[in-house]
Amino acid sequence: xxxxxxxxxxxxxxxxxxxxxxxxxxxxxxxxxxxxxxxxxxxxxxxxxxxxxxxxxxxxxxxxxxxxxxxxxxxxxxxxxxxxxxxxxxxxxxxxxxxxxxxxxxxxxxxxxxxxxxxxxxxxxxxxxxxxxxxxxxxxxxxxxxxxxxxxxxxxxxxxxxxxxxxxxxxxxxxxxxxxxxxxxxxxxxxxxxxxxxxxxxxxxxxxxxxxxxxxxxxxxxxxxxxxxxxxxxxxxxxxxxxxxxxxxxxxxxxxxxxxxxxxxxxxxxxxxxxxxxxxxxxxxxxxxxxxxxxxxxxxxxxxxxxxxxxxxxxxxxxxxxxxxxxx
Amino acid sequence: xxxxxxxxxxxxxxxxxxxxxxxxxxxxxxxxxxxxxxxxxxxxxxxxxxxxxxxxxxxxxxxxxxxxxxxxxxxxxxxxxxxxxxxxxxxxxxxxxxxxxxxxxxxxxxxxxxxxxxxxxxxxxxxxxxxxxxxxxxxxxxxxxxxxxxxxxxxxxxxxxxxxxxxxxxxxxxxxxxxxxxxxxxxxxxxxxxxxxxxxxxxxxxxxxxxxxxxxxxxxxxxxxxxxxxxxxxxxxxxxxxxxxxxxxxxxxxxxxxxxxxxxxxxxxxxxxxxxxxxxxxxxxxxxxxxxxxx
Numbered sequence: 024x025x026x027x028x029x030x031x032x033x034x035x036x037x038x039x040x041x042x043x044x045x046x047x048x049x050x051x052x053x054x055x056x057x058x059x060x061x062x063x064x065x066x067x068x069x070x071x072x073x074x075x076x077x078x079x080x081x082x083x084x085x086x087x088x089x090x091x092x093x094x095x096x097x098x099x100x101x102x103x104x105x106x107x108x109x110x111x112x113x114x115x116x117x118x119x120x121x122x123x124x125x126x127x128x129x130x131x132x133x134x135x136x137x138x139x140x141x142x143x144x145x146x147x148x149x150x151x152x153x154x155x156x157x158x159x160x161x162x163x164x165x166x167x168x169x170x171x172x173x174x175x176x177x178x179x180x181x182x183x184x185x186x187x188x189x190x191x192x193x194x195x196x197x198x199x200x201x202x203x204x205x206x207x208x209x210x211x212x213x214x215x216x217x218x219x220x221x222x223x224x225x226x227x228x229x230x231x232x233x234x235x236x237x238x239x240x241x242x243x244x245x246x247x248x249x250x251x252x253x254x255x256x257x258x259x260x261x262x263x264x265x266x267x268x269x270x271x272x273x274x275x276x277x278x279x280x281x282x283x284x285x286x287x288x289x290x291x292x293x294x295x296x297x298x299x300x301x302x303x304x305x306x307x308x309x310x311x312x313x314x315x316x317x318x319x320x321x322x323x324x325x326x327x328x329x330x331x332x333x334x335x336x337x338x339x340x341x342x343x344x345x346x347x348x349x350x351x
Numbered sequence: 352x353x354x355x356x357x358x359x360x361x362x363x364x365x366x367x368x369x370x371x372x373x374x375x376x377x378x379x380x381x382x383x384x385x386x387x388x389x390x391x392x393x394x395x396x397x398x399x400x401x402x403x404x405x406x407x408x409x410x411x412x413x414x415x416x417x418x419x420x421x422x423x424x425x426x427x428x429x430x431x432x433x434x435x436x437x438x439x440x441x442x443x444x445x446x447x448x449x450x451x452x453x454x455x456x457x458x459x460x461x462x463x464x465x466x467x468x469x470x471x472x473x474x475x476x477x478x479x480x481x482x483x484x485x486x487x488x489x490x491x492x493x494x495x496x497x498x499x500x501x502x503x504x505x506x507x508x509x510x511x512x513x514x515x516x517x518x519x520x521x522x523x524x525x526x527x528x529x530x531x532x533x534x535x536x537x538x539x540x541x542x543x544x545x546x547x548x549x550x551x552x553x554x555x556x557x558x559x560x561x562x563x564x565x566x567x568x569x570x571x572x573x574x575x576x577x578x579x580x581x582x583x584x585x586x587x588x589x590x591x592x593x594x595x596x597x598x599x600x601x602x603x604x605x606x607x608x609x610x611x612x613x614x615x616x617x618x619x620x621x622x623x624x625x626x627x628x629x630x631x632x633x634x635x636x637x638x639x640x641x642x643x644x645x646x
């Protein structure tokens with residue numbers, strides 16, 4: 024059956040890979056991005072850059088599920104927002120150091136991912152999207168009513184604290200490099216997952232689930248695993264964001280946040296390595312410029328959605344990758 | 352009169368009535384979603400926005416043209432349904448050869464645009480629309496007070512739901528539709544114009560949402576976000592009921608509305624999430640949904 028062995032564009036040929044499964048081309052790009060990340064705060068407002076970094080990690084986590092697992096979750100705000108609430112609560116009320124607060128938030132997202140994921144993977148395709156959206160709305164209502172979330176006000180004035188009890192993160196400039204390290208660590212970890220044997224099985228399930236089952240893979244376990252991983256990294260992004268803005272609010276758990284991360288991934292390029300980073304940068308920058316325009320942000324985002332779905336389904340990096348004839 | 356666990360019958364029946372009204376909206380909206388899904392294989396995320404548009408058109412007809420509620424009742428669904436036909440022709444019809452998920456994303460984008468435009472023009476504070484004078488007032492049933500307009504909503508939605516069920520399950524036109532749902536290629540081979548049926552079906556589903564919007568205009572806060580929250584609950588209703596059966600969608604809609612009303616009486620904090628909890632339980636026990644065929 025050699026005829027229907029599909030050549031998927033995003034699988035790097037084995038020969039192109041380095042010792043750890045990372046192609047040298049990708050390593051160069053990561054190095055370049057890291058250098059840009061190091062220089063950027065000297066020219067641009069660090070809080071704006073940190074917002075981009077947090078959303079880049081969020082979008083990469085989402086892309087792990089959609090682009091590589093083939094599962095469209097419409098409720099990723101739940102993990103992002105829940106983690107930001109837990110991290111904010113941990114830092115403010117329990118007085119934990121920032122790294123522990125972020126860990127607490129990430130852990131909460133992991134647990135939530137296990138609970139929701141094990142229910143959601145019972146349905147496929149469009150139902151999966153609706154189920155995840157509905158559970159995320161449940162988390163939203165919980166956040167609205169729970170005693171520790173502060174209702175409409177959210178948790179405000181979250182202390183950034185001292186990293187490991189030593190380094191004061193109060194200055195934006197110091198915090199920036201911590202956030203840069205977290206984001207890059209997370210994204211490299213996700214990259215490693217994608218290019219591991221586990222990631223290859225995921226791609227097989229995405230392309231043809233019945234065949235993966237017939238080859239003996241317990242596909243539901245793989246789907247749950249990638250769901251939990253994706254939720255966990257989304258949580259890491261949300262927890263970090265809570266410290267950056269010193270705020271956890273209902274915006275983070277609202278369904279429109281779930282829509283935003285879908286848009287970032289779509290516009291950057293689903294199933295590409297660097298697409299979500301580019302998509303997050305584009306969308307956050309756009310929001311920044313349109314911030315004073317009120318509902319126009321929604322209209323513009325809706326329009327981008329429509330155009331991207333109708334004409335530009337590969338996304339920015341997807342098109343670039345085709346053009347360069349290299350997987351990105 | 353009797354009291355149950357410290358709850359007066361007035362409160363109990365009042366909440367049950369509210370639940371039944373919510374259920375009427377769930378039933379009409381999930382019915383539209385189910386019909387559209389059956390033929391187009393997309394989940395119409397714009398449904399909530401189209402429900403909201405129905406209410407807005409009702410308001411606009413009165414505000415700009417002086418046309419009363421009774422004019423809006425047929426006109427608003429026609430206008431919004433026609434806009435739906437345009438949307439199907441211009442946008443959605445380009446996606447049939449792609450994964451279903453793109454249809455979801457496209458209609459999500461369209462919903463954002465519609466909501467954003469109306470929010471720009473009318474704000475989010477809500478517009479006033481009063482109950483038509485013919486339907487104001489109410490009946491005292493002895494154990495509770497029944498406002499006429501609420502009774503009207505329930506009657507209309509029951510008639511519309513069962514009318515739709517009758518047309519789809521018992522008439523020749525419905526047989527064509529079911530055939531096209533089952534196998535569009537084969538139905539087309541028999542000489543039926545399937546693309547036209549798809550377009551009209553989408554228009555009809557959207558008109559159903561708009562009709563729900565007209566009914567909602569006098570009693571719910573009329574603002575651009577009114578459909579967005581509702582549609583997520585309706586998605587849960589659809590997951591619980593399964594989209595395989597028309598009757599299933601109707602029964603689940605009314606049933607869940609009642610359960611939500613009961614929860615509001617006995618455990619008010621849980622009323623916002625009870626439908627999602629039921630969804631979780633249904634996913635555990637019968638993943639395909641109560642009335643669903645195997646996924």
